[in-house]
Amino acid sequence: MLIDDPQTLVSTDWLAAHLHDPDLRILDASWYMPDSDRNARAEYDAAHIPGARFFDIDEISDQRSELPHMAPPVEKFMSRMRAMGVGDGHQVVIYDGAGMFSAPRVWWTFRLMGKTDVAVLDGGFPKWQAEGRPVEDMPPMVKDRHMTVRRQASLIKDVTQVAAASKLGDYEIIDARPAERFRGEVEEPRPGLRSGHIPNSKNVPFSSLLNADGTMKTVTDLKSLFSGAGVDISKPAITTCGSGVTAAMLSLALERMGQPNHAVYDGSWAEWGMFSDLKVAKG
Template sequence: MTDDPRTLVSTDWLAKHINDPDLRIVDASWHMPDQNRDARAEYDAAHIPGARFFDIDEISDQRSELPHMAPPPEKFISRMRAMGIGDGHQVIVYDTHGMLSAARVWWTFKLMGKDDVAVLDGGLPKWQAEGREIEDMPPVIRDRHMTVTRRNHLVRDVTQVAEASKLDTPQILDARAAERFAGSVKEPREGLRAGHIPGSKNLPFNRLLHDDGTMKDEAGLRAEFDAAGIDLGRPVITTCGSGITAAVLALGLARIGHDDWSVYDGSWTEWGAFADLPVATGDA
């Protein structure tokens, strides 16, 4: 893979730069509620040296009834300063799955106007499989000022997505598993209808990944987007269950130089809950 500190870097890259004074490592691990795993406790027990823990559910807009919606800028600034992350830092984000929630935090930094942020390819599993160092010590925190410029074009709300559904522009791409997209299985969250946004296409996020959780190369990514029926000359809105794996698709688009994308933050947790929004079933 080609290392790019604005999208994706290898474990070799991180090992080489881990002691850089302006590098900040973030553990963005998150698990579905039904997995009965405690991401914070797992971080406390073992993490890449110097990593800070980013609590996706807490660093969010808790005024919303929807889960882990993007935080207001002032809350993001407050939490990042408390984590010792500020202007001028290169941020590397990883998770314990290999590639899942780390992309969501990458997107959150991008949304807040930060470009020097990348996902660790293969995450903690690859790092540990290579026998690299982990620790259970909390990092030394030094406060640094942070400024934020929210990029509203990187996020879409339900009204904008409903318009895109009717007009077929931008294209809507759903990262959920094919069975959930088709509506042939029950949604994992209670109270949600099964199916997908009318007019949307399906590309399960793991299709962009190798079995070890690393991301495919540019040719492989382009092939997957093409197979899903996406025109890479047009804008794309990515969606999923609750805005987590939609960011994996966004990262994949960024990796191939397609920058006209946005994430539907509410995703199916919002769309599937409202009876007045149309739902399609079956294959795309």
């Protein structure tokens, strides 16, 4: 059974019990792959957990970059959160419509901005709905709230830092993509990218972190999963994936396992797979 932790993961029971707390803020952070034929905003408009605001991962990003949904500049994050009525002193709970897929990315974004009273809803919106809990289709009334941000540079890595880690082996580089993509056996869904993985990285597919109902596996099972993939969780880690979304699921799992020294490679394979001067491993 999940032990609720308002800084990492909370259950639907916990959220239901705290739903009307005045300082609770709920965010729908649903995001889907372009080929999924799902529209996150339209689904939010049709039904969401009462009081939830919609966090647009593509819009609340650094749109000066050619790479997809890179971490937003501090000023943009602060202004968007203020407009959504999310600020200092709030407990934030984030969910998504896939169960657990994109919500950890927004959990990590808050962490990057120095906010720690932030949790992902275990099992997400599908579990909430399956249990017959309340939903609504109206956006909440929002009042501006001031937010203080202290960006935590240690939680994010760029391509130069990842290339150095790949050579030196001083970090565990952990890739959340499906095994066949990691091994380079299939083409990448984004056109123009090479197949394979960062040399000396390990593979823990994001789907392997989850139970059949979309909840995250226990800490004991997670440790055994990472260990089975050859990951030494006592070492600092860099998490990566296709475009920096599911990498954050690995970061959340590491935090749950008591390893706080982790960072997301924000460019992930969308960046690494694009440049021919960066080495690629297969198999």
